[in-house]
Structure formats: C-alpha cells, structure tokens
Amino acid sequence: MPVLPTQVNLDDWTTLDSEEAVNQLINTFGGFSDCILTRHESWGECHVDDDLCIVYPPPAFAADQKLRATFERQSAHVKSVELLFLGLKCLQVIARDAHRDGIINTVRIERLEDGDLSFVASAQENAEGIFSATARSILWREA
Numbered sequence: 001m002p003v004l005p006t007q008v009n010l011d012d013w014t015t016l017d018s019e020e021a022v023n024q025l026i027n028t029f030g031g032f033s034d035c036i037l038t039r040h041e042s043w044g045e046c047h048v049d050d051d052l053c054i055v056y057p058p059p060a061f062a063a064d065q066k067l068r069a070t071f072e073r074q075s076a077h078v079k080s081v082e083l084l085f086l087g088l089k090c091l092q093v094i095a096r097d098a099h100r101d102g103i104i105n106t107v108r109i110e111r112l113e114d115g116d117l118s119f120v121a122s123a124q125e126n127a128e129g130i131f132s133a134t135a136r137s138i139l140w141r142e143a
Helices: 021-029
Strands: 035-043 067-074 081-094 106-110 117-122 129-140
Touching: 021 106, 035 081, 035 129, 067 129
Parallel strands: none
Antiparallel strands: 035 067, 067 081, 081 129, 106 117, 117 129
16 A cells, blocks of 8 residues: 555644735735746545555545645745645646646635635636635645
C-alpha cells in the first residue's frame, strides 16, 4: 500500500477564518494579480489494498479529501503562495490552451451558507474561474 500524505503539519499555515485573514492573504500576494497556478495535488484516504480491493474511509472521514495548490506571480516581494484546502468538496481547473493563457488577475473568497469556503481565481472579475475549489476550510502560507 502506498504511503499517503494524510498528515500535514499546520504550524506554519494561516487559516482563512475571518475577513482579516482573507485580506492578509490577498494583500500579501498582490491581489493575485498576474499570477498563475503552477501546481496542484489532491489526496484522500481511499486506496487499493493488497487484496486489490478499493478501501474507502468510514463515512465520518469521507470529507477528508485535501488539496494543495501553488500560485506564482511576477513579484520580488512574495513570489509564491500555497493554499491548502481541507475537506475538499469541489475542484475545477481550466487547462491553459491556445485561447487561454491561464493568467489570473483576481480572486473571490466567500463563505457559503453551509459554512464552506469557496475560492475562485479568474482572469477578470465575474469571469469563469481558471481555478476554483470549495472546501470545509482553506489555509495558506508563503511558499
């Protein structure tokens, strides 16, 4: 069975648990202006065991899906940040192609009615997200 990165040391991560924390992230990273998504990886507790059976976590841990995403920008101040999504519920990534350069210029971070957080990174305000994710909680740190 592969070793799963289920344990993440959260000591140096900042939780987006208030408007102040969200503003700190946005201000630290220049409003996410002129940045790109350079890496993303998700993982959870599901795996195939030695008997070739798919093993799911108990229902209480079904929302234990995690996502780590790295964004970089052309800035000497803070070049990159990592976001960690805990309890990932939804993920959408639009691939870069001949018609889309993948450059992000704005983000929206909103608390939904059910308490989850929505993160949408777009080329322009109110546009379709280049990257969007909904999770139980979102944390960040300088990378």
